[in-house]
Amino acid sequence: MEDILRKLWNHEISVEEAMKELKYFPFKEIGEAKIDFYRNIYRKIPEAIYGEGKSISQIKEMAEEMMQHHKVFITRASKEVYEKIGIEGAKYYKDAKMIVIGEREKINDGYIAVITAGSSDRQVAEEAAVTAYELGNDVERIYDVGVAGLHRLLVYREKIEGANVVIAVAGMDGILPTVVSNFVSSPIIALPTSHGYGTGINGVAALMSMLNSCSPGIVVVNIDNGFGAGVAAHLINSKK
Amino acid sequence: MEDILRKLWNHEISVEEAMKELKYFPFKEIGEAKIDFYRNIYRKIPEAIYGEGKSISQIKEMAEEMMQHHKVFITRASKEVYEKIGIEGAKYYKDAKMIVIGEREKINDGYIAVITAGSSDRQVAEEAAVTAYELGNDVERIYDVGVAGLHRLLVYREKIEGANVVIAVAGMDGILPTVVSNFVSSPIIALPTSHGYGTGINGVAALMSMLNSCSPGIVVVNIDNGFGAGVAAHLINSKK
Amino acid sequence: MEDILRKLWNHEISVEEAMKELKYFPFKEIGEAKIDFYRNIYRKIPEAIYGEGKSISQIKEMAEEMMQHHKVFITRASKEVYEKIGIEGAKYYKDAKMIVIGEREKINDGYIAVITAGSSDRQVAEEAAVTAYELGNDVERIYDVGVAGLHRLLVYREKIEGANVVIAVAGMDGILPTVVSNFVSSPIIALPTSHGYGTGINGVAALMSMLNSCSPGIVVVNIDNGFGAGVAAHLINSKK
Amino acid sequence: MEDILRKLWNHEISVEEAMKELKYFPFKEIGEAKIDFYRNIYRKIPEAIYGEGKSISQIKEMAEEMMQHHKVFITRASKEVYEKIGIEGAKYYKDAKMIVIGEREKINDGYIAVITAGSSDRQVAEEAAVTAYELGNDVERIYDVGVAGLHRLLVYREKIEGANVVIAVAGMDGILPTVVSNFVSSPIIALPTSHGYGTGINGVAALMSMLNSCSPGIVVVNIDNGFGAGVAAHLINSKK
Amino acid sequence: MEDILRKLWNHEISVEEAMKELKYFPFKEIGEAKIDFYRNIYRKIPEAIYGEGKSISQIKEMAEEMMQHHKVFITRASKEVYEKIGIEGAKYYKDAKMIVIGEREKINDGYIAVITAGSSDRQVAEEAAVTAYELGNDVERIYDVGVAGLHRLLVYREKIEGANVVIAVAGMDGILPTVVSNFVSSPIIALPTSHGYGTGINGVAALMSMLNSCSPGIVVVNIDNGFGAGVAAHLINSKK
Amino acid sequence: MEDILRKLWNHEISVEEAMKELKYFPFKEIGEAKIDFYRNIYRKIPEAIYGEGKSISQIKEMAEEMMQHHKVFITRASKEVYEKIGIEGAKYYKDAKMIVIGEREKINDGYIAVITAGSSDRQVAEEAAVTAYELGNDVERIYDVGVAGLHRLLVYREKIEGANVVIAVAGMDGILPTVVSNFVSSPIIALPTSHGYGTGINGVAALMSMLNSCSPGIVVVNIDNGFGAGVAAHLINSKK
């Protein structure tokens, strides 16, 4: 199979041809779910299992299939899911609410900085940080350095400047990425959160502030999308 | 008349009683418009004439009546209106698009700082600055010190810290007031603008960012409402 | 330490220099939270602890650190948190759902009027009132004088007129601040609430009505942001 | 024909039967437009011609057909349309931008009060007032008595109290109907306008404030819908 | 007291004068709530107690005070509240979730028709119907005649035509009032509901459809505001 | 009765005439609900019972009446409802949360393809699939072939191309229908869902993406409206 996938990747055969050769090809049906191994080949990131709203047996079945082919990420997973799933080698990241299965291979010597404005942005930030870490990136966490106490941010300036990519996580007014952009020249991924107090319409105020940043070059992912931010940071950091 | 209004102010007579005594009372009909002199008495700020969409003769008639009783502010007035209105002593503030009639009486030795993020926030900022100035406040303008170039702001730190009230004007991401709040202890009025580039839905992104500021104690006025911000700053600064 | 902070305040040393001298400087890490003492120095108002969603031990640890340096405000705190937190000298304001630790120092002889339209605006109003009171302001509460029964408001006219600052709290149509502005010359802070019956999209109708008030000089804070309104009123009232 | 329509009205015949008898029945095709005479019969108010975006000849053709059967209302009509339409007996109401054709029959001795908050609400108010007047109602206009100068409103209290129906017109914060409801027991129709200064999203702030009025019993029509408000007031006033 | 209120009503004395005479005047404090008797005098409809979120003892205390002066309406009240409140003569309307205290006085021989589109609009419709009934109006209920099965509506045509006022209640697409307007000449109050299936953003689709009705003369109240619709219908029906 | 309904259908008699003949006509009152048999005659699809929020006895009563005349669909019905309703011959579709009563009559040899982007779109998809199936259409389910793993979709290309109608179900970005439209010439019904992870404002992002599809000829139903999509697909497939 590896051979065929390699040819597919090299455009030596078409998808249709590849599929005729392979019994056990890029995806597999589990019930009516169709596990996508192909994404791991082409996009180089595995499909994640979104834990919320799935039964433990459903998650287990999908994970056990996936883990034969690639690393497994289960997001929004409660501690209870972890304890009952019974898969050897599974790690649980409590703060990120993630289960990860499979070895981590470090990709380079750089690191990704994950910084948050407030302490309530933490769960989303951890989802980003763990995703990036498990995809092979080193991660530096700098939490609760929000702009209302701007001096807190300045103390960590050198660490932030040294990062290959910065993920700036903030709810409420969402101004952290813009302030950070004043002193770094790395790509900045703005990650809005629905957490924090106030009435920012569940993160929409933060999202809009980030999209309208007066500092060009900031890119944005969806509200609370820690997994997406982690993947995007990984794609940037793994760029040759 | 002055006597009756004083009594009214002191609650010695009721509005109904006052109105029986006065021919020429707190308001006056001009056509079907009803000029409100009373607001100048109770609220201590005169009614303004909103110039947009009114004919020159309409504005002239209203202004000539008002100027017998109190200072006159005409907002959103083009240069053409100013040139044709023919009222002696009228001043024109081109950047603010305002005509002002009547003497200025300085109220105290403090000053109000009006700061803007970008150069396109200027017209709105000028409306606020001129309003405050003409109501008797000294004003310091610090323009184009937006957060994308944060160091520009720091240069003016002392001047901003010295103000009795700060009006922070910004479009796009609207983060200026929050950043300023890091080093001043005066009241801060956040004034969102619809100007600037990008797609902030005509100032809504800036407004939402300001309302959701993670720095407590910032107050907000409506988008592009320079006159309102100037009046609010005056009310605060004129507090004994 | 006091000496260094004073120098910092007077611009005799830079933030970086100050930080080299101080072990125990403007902020302190508690877990990954970073308590900000600096805000109390520069902005002259302490950072608050937002109680909702934090564990009792988390709140306790943060509060015990903070109380060595300044007054402590814990908002959105249930009675249960208060009873279990076990900090001597802590006061509980049931209606405001706030815990406050530390002495109150009266700042002047004026007072802040907190007025509400309906009885369901009370919790938010109390958050504003307690915040202002504990920051040293005297507070007069005038509740349930909503505009549908306008005469109720008029009875309290003199008390409202006498205030240095007015906080006008309303849900639903949010018209209270505008009506109040007819007879007071003090600054008015409009505080919209999501409470009340009807379908005002959780306070958005009140917020929009307040931002669009036809009476200039009214400033607005975010929906249900009682703490912010209390802080803003304090900043205005403490102005020399 | 009259006979058949009367039978239809009395349910003695069905619509299908009526249509077999009548050549020249409740509607008539003019090009592809279909003039609806039936509404005048059942709903007792004629269909109006919306002038905006129609050519003069199109309006003329529709009006000439309609005027043989009932009164004709042409809304949003410029002076130019009036001057060129060349229909004898047509009246032009400049402030309302309406052309009306046909006699007015007074329906009773009561009157409808049309009150506005600001002078820029006038065109919409006039559309309501003229519609009501021409449908046979007497109308009292009380303009520019907005709430920011509340005393102006009180002066007209008796006249407003005496009305059978009140139409309260306001843009911006839209609070006029609620304030008026404090002293009248007649039905109140709230009519929001997109006019006025500020940023009320073209009348949405006023509309929401009116819908969320804390005073029960206020009913609302669409933004700038003066014709609809006039018709509704007429339906209420013509109730036996 | 009656005498003074009568004079107030007749403008023989001012509110201020009336208040000096009366110990026990138009409102009364119960805790910090201020019961408004005045609305019953001027607006001729009593203030209602909104039951949701109030304790039984709070409701009881307010109701017992009010019932000495006028009829009492408690909306959104559960059966449990009714059973525990222990006020003699209180009636419970289960479908409307309302408690009413005080006699009903029939006001005239006409009736108000309350019609609904679907069976899930019932609770809101009942709130309107009970309010109108208890204010003295006769009420005819015609439920579940929604437009998807239009013929159901036609069957009740005569009964609807005979009403002095029609309240048309609908969720989802909100088209019932427009269809009804085809064959009635009475005033129509459109009452949108958040109930029903589908995704109408909690009644916003119905509200917008009603406000934009192509049939002029329809007036609208807020989503789920059955009490408001009942009061408005009463004000119209009680018009002389 | 059949005879009269046939005449009605053929326009030989009017609705009014038909109703005079029939005791037991197109609708029937059950309590205040009015069961609509007429829709089954004219629209050729029966009225459905929306199970959510109705009591079991209410559902039972309505279903027992309906089943004497036509097929019965009960949507959003829990397993508990099914177990307690005690109607012989009722089938329960667990994944669709539907109860169906009555025989299925196959209408033709074609089939409807129901395809979903993710596994969380399943319940809505099943509602569509079961509705279409029970109305007599054959259905092919192709689930979890979302666009992020596009090759999964291509594998099923022939099966999708062979369908008479395609229902494409997707949440989040809602792009499935557009991609499918690249290789099919059948009508495509886009069905947005509120399920899936991320923050698409409960399906609004998917709905907007579908409405704005750059591929012409795609039609859309409301968010989560599986029943509506199934009915629409049936109407298209049963077209001669």
Add this chain to the structure above:
Amino acid sequence: MEDILRKLWNHEISVEEAMKELKYFPFKEIGEAKIDFYRNIYRKIPEAIYGEGKSISQIKEMAEEMMQHHKVFITRASKEVYEKIGIEGAKYYKDAKMIVIGEREKINDGYIAVITAGSSDRQVAEEAAVTAYELGNDVERIYDVGVAGLHRLLVYREKIEGANVVIAVAGMDGILPTVVSNFVSSPIIALPTSHGYGTGINGVAALMSMLNSCSPGIVVVNIDNGFGAGVAAHLINSKK
């Protein structure tokens, strides 16, 4: 070429293989535009040229290329474009603002009914009608039969019932499709328009009303998307 395309259609060759054989394959570059002939093959409807904002020479160049392969539709095209484009055989549909090039081949004996609520919905309706007609469908236009004058609609009942597909066009309240669904069993495509008077937020009220129709089986296209509605109707009508 035909041969290769046929093989492609029959899955005998892959897209990649087909592209190696063909010089002149499914799309062609014109400047940087890439004309898509392939859609005409697979989807069986040609790509349209959106005229607005394109220069005449740009349109001409694209049209001349396309017309060698299939029928050409140019939408939103002014009369001036038509007169200057100079392509023989081009037809101009003034009301639809469309240019069409190429022969029409009638596809069957059925017809599509296009009905509108008001006369201002006409341009959008014509775009739908002309698109359907030119794709080979017969079309019956029934305009201006809006629901406010419901009887107008009933007159055309038989013609509407006889259609294979109904396109119901409406702005404002958008209720026409729902009313029509009462007496037809054909598929109904609801087409909301931004035209009409009132304040329906440019068609959003109509769109929402249609999506939330209480009559199941109605499908919707985007606001003003006449071309899309015409294509969808054609796909349904051309179903075997």
Add this chain to the structure above:
Amino acid sequence: MEDILRKLWNHEISVEEAMKELKYFPFKEIGEAKIDFYRNIYRKIPEAIYGEGKSISQIKEMAEEMMQHHKVFITRASKEVYEKIGIEGAKYYKDAKMIVIGEREKINDGYIAVITAGSSDRQVAEEAAVTAYELGNDVERIYDVGVAGLHRLLVYREKIEGANVVIAVAGMDGILPTVVSNFVSSPIIALPTSHGYGTGINGVAALMSMLNSCSPGIVVVNIDNGFGAGVAAHLINSKK
């Protein structure tokens, strides 16, 4: 000066110290605009001049100052501005509406792919492409390969796969970035546009679709923000 800036960059001196040494420091006042050279130092990208709404002399003055220090980008500039500005060496990019002054230095051998869905996305795409190119990146343009004609995209697969960064530009449904993510492992920047036909609320539908992409790792910039996308792509591509 260079020496001081280098020290600043290396944290050997503080901003305050640097500013005491420099006459001619990181920003310069031109009128009240403050040109920011500092951003070019720290963020490594120069400040741009937004041409819309500025006079030619204003632009010229700012550009002449800037060009002594770094490259100059003038966005949204008409041809007329270019022709009159009279700065030697200025280049005009007509399709991008940009003026660029200063030499281009190629940064590496990779390239950025800019792909668009439709031909109307071109101006925004060009702004991104020219920005990236002038910052030293090689750029491959692949335009008009929208998803409705998916095969067009596949033809360019290898070129897209080979890019270091992909900018995917789309209006309407905004699905292009998601489809592209199926076969590339580079970072993808999604750039929504307000162009294209249909009613996507000026790009909001595209923006929402992109934010909610079911393919993780896609990052988004604001609607029509070509400059921002170009800068972000440069920051990623210039990463070591």
